[in-house]
Amino acid sequence: MSQKNSRIVLVTGGAGFVGSHAVLVLLxxxxxxxxxxxxxxxxxxxxEELPESLIRVMKLTGKSLIFYNINLCDKNALKEVFSKHKIGCVMHFAALKAVGESCTIPLTYYSNNITGSIILFEVMKEAGVKNLVYSSSSTVYGNPQFLPLTETHPTGQGCTNPYGKSKYFVEEILKDLASSDKSWKVISLRYFNPVGAHPSGDIGEDPAGIPNNLMPYISQVAVGRQPKLLVYGNDYETHDGTGVRDYIHIMDLAEGHNYALKKLFSQDFSGFKAYNLGTGCGYSVLDVVKAFSAASGRKIAYDIVGRREGDIASSYCDSTLAFKELGWKANRLLTDMCADAWRWQSKNPNGFQ
Structure with a gap:
């Protein structure tokens, strides 16, 4: 067995929105x-050999990386990567992540998010790599029993969509894995809603097809790619009837992974631990529309339509534990999130293409 190197990190799903920003911070x-x-x-x-997001990450950092175009369900291809490199830790982002879509194609979500994860963990175990930062989600809390959400809130009870359930199931698998073998170290980061972009405007969120998330949808309306925003429901019990969420700047989130990695390699850490990553502030859909309109100087046309399956009224967190134990907190405001998202979208009206 080749000697592991704690400075070598394998990032699954590293070409995506959250993954690429985390890769930039790691480099x-x-x-x-x-x-x-x-x-x-x-x-x-x-x-090109590499996806555009990673080409730009290398330009921004002046550092190089290694890329493999591999599906996690391809166990042999994954094993080959582990045999070639002295990997010390894995950051696992690779997952399908659209709440609404998960309700229409649940099997695809379970197969990709759960089976893919199990295969990854099996390969890690065989290779003796037992350090993991897992990209989880606030959707594991289901419909909130209390707000703000703390890590003590029950998970898996009343999850409203297959995406959230898939994240919950993988967390349970990781808890069982860590309790069965004390040499595993696992940190699960429960994200709230990642938005914004790198301040350069060179990398950002570039969803394929019609965006499933609010901020890229608003950005595409502002830049003229979508005719108008669809607001799903205005009859929730919130200050303006639209859904309230905890939006976190992508750079704050990416930096959170670096803090988690430091914690993982500290002497006192073992087992499984979950942390919320969010700002602790809840903003409604219409709050975000207003803030984005101010940041971009563009009017955002929108239509109110019926509620979307799998959505809840309000979700925002208490991230005190991450501050206390990881030394991390979110520093960027909604105005920063909107300004950076607009810089990215206006510089790249067609995304990375």
Missing amino acids: EEGYSVIVVDNLVNAYKAEN
Whole structure:
């Protein structure tokens, strides 16, 4: 068995929105990064070896990385990557992530998010790599029993969509894995709603097809790619009837992964631990529309339509635990999120293409 190197990090789904920003932070922190991605949600030009997001990450950081176009369900291809490199840790982002879509194609979500994860963990175990930062979600809390959400809130009870259930199931698998074998170290980061872009405007969120998330949808309306925003429901018990969420700047979120990695390699850490990553502030859909309109100087046309299956009224967190134990907190405001998202979208009206 080759000697593991804690400075070599394998990032699954590293070409996607959250993954690419995390890769950028890892490279800036001096880690060696290997990215595995099947490009289901990332653009690669035909004449290029790497997806466009990672080409830009390398330009921004002046550092190189290694890329493999691999599906996590391809166990042999994954094993080959582990045999070639002295990987010390895995950051696992690779997952399908649209709440609404997960309600229409649940089997695809379970197969990709759960089976893919199990295969990854099996390969990690065989290779003796037992350090993991897992990309989880606030959807594991289901319909909130209390707000703000803390890590003590029950998970898996009343999850409203297959996406959230898939994240919950994988967390349960990881808890069982860590309790069965004390040499595993697992940190699960429960994200609230990642938005914004790198301040350069060179990398950002570039969803394939019509966006499933609010901020890229608003951005595309502002830049003229979509005619108007559809607001799903205005009869929720919130201050203006539209859904309230905890939006977190993508750079705050990416930095949170670096803090988690430091914690993982500290002497006192073992087992499984989950942390909320959010700002603790709830903003409604119409609050975000207003803030984005101010940041972009564009009027955002929208239509109120019926509620979307799987959505809840309000969700925002208490992220005190992440501050206390990881030393991390979100520093960027909604105005920063909108300004950076607009810079990205206006510089790249067609995304990475």
